[in-house]
Amino acid sequence: MILFLSTIILFLLAIILFQLKRKREQNDTIRYMHTKLQAIMNENEQTNEKILVATSDQELQQMLTTINALLNDTHKILAKHRKTESSMKKMLANISHDLKTPLTVVLGYTEMLQLQQSLKDTEHNRLLSGIHLKTEEVLKLIHTFFDLAKIEAGDTEYPITKVNISEICRKNILSFYDMVMSMGLHIDINIPETPMYALGNEEALDRVLNNLIANAIAYGAEGRVIGLTVRNNATDVYIDVWDCGKGIEEYHIDSVFERMYTLEDSRNKSFQGSGLGLTITKRLVEIMNGTIQLKSIPYEKTVFTISLKRMLY
Template structure:
């Protein structure tokens, strides 16, 4: 009896000692997690928490913490990218507004300093002032349109739209320009009507932006193509050219606010840098997406994808 009691006491003491060691081990591990996490947060590092343990609950805790850290690090990287984008945008806004305004002020100063200027010369300068003022007004309107799209204030009313007719109408608008510039044109629009749940005004603006960009930046290729196609779920509008294209390193940036290639700062390639950003936001507002694939002087294609409406 006494032997059995002693064995029970020894077993009990062993269990207590085992639980005590387990608690101490967990306490050390939790302190390690706390110290390591504090260090990661204070140094803003991209480390993850590592701990060799067989404790299932601690493993689950570590997994959750690392998931939160990864999300936080992605948000931080996104914030840095956004801040850089905003700084570049402000720099470009300053450039794009300052340049025409400087020209306007120069023309006005010229007229003020020469009160006896012939009426013909004054009329020419005033027409140039008007053109530059319209340029500034157009740029400000682009900023306003983009702000409305990104804030969600501009709700597009979607209806059943025949995409074939929208494509034909928009390519015809550029007929004279294409002919005067000597472009070869490849139009592939099927006779069978293809419909989408979309906004016709938004589609007109999207195609106008894409076609005018293809003419402006693809001028060296002397070629413009527009293709309408579909699969079982979606319809696709390809607008493509054989011009200078967009190097792969820049292709992810062309839809950013005020992004322009260096050549666009030349007079022959001047633009607001907002056209493709507005294009992307309009497409997204209709539940679609736009992609770019470019091989310089071979094929640069912007593809608009929308869900087909069948009934």
């Protein structure tokens, strides 16, 4: 009997010692996790480190998985924040530059009007016209900037409904017909006669197409031809806006949709825009749950392709 009781006592002591050891290991692991997490949080933007612990405790394993998932999400948010912050700084710097130029011209014209009271009517009107033109440039840039801000803040509503892509594309390309003809360009339109429907918003799509066609005319005029093609497969409708101009080099392609991004050789040219047009275009396409892609072979073909979810009749 004594031997039996001794065996039981030893067995219970072994269990208690095992539990104490396990509890101590668990406490050490939790303490390490806390210290490591504190260090990672203090370094936040400088590290993508995770908490790695070898443990057989399933509850700790689940906790580690959750913590590392949260750290991964935090790293992504911080990276996005840094990219947005850098983009905003660049945008503000470019806006300051683009505002400064026309405002300097306006200031010069007004000083001439003030200092030279005896100007001829023709010269007086020329200066006033210059002031008017440059003021419109400033207002257009400011409106474009606030349009992007409202779109990104979700302050502008674009209800998604079934829209007739063929009709919208036809209407938009025809609105540029006189301009294209006056520039001596050929226009290649390939739009199905039958209606082709997709999920979208007519107002947003009008603005997207207006931006892309205007860009094709502005930067693709050297190729002497611009085009618009509507096509589809079983699930999507595609809109291609293309030209055969100087195109965009491959190393620029990933950047053209960024805020205020403009090709250096196009800045301050007669067709130079605000650098926000393609950013707004991409945001509007995304609002319609679509995608936009760019492919370009300089002086052969540059194509912006919009993809929207197809709707059956």
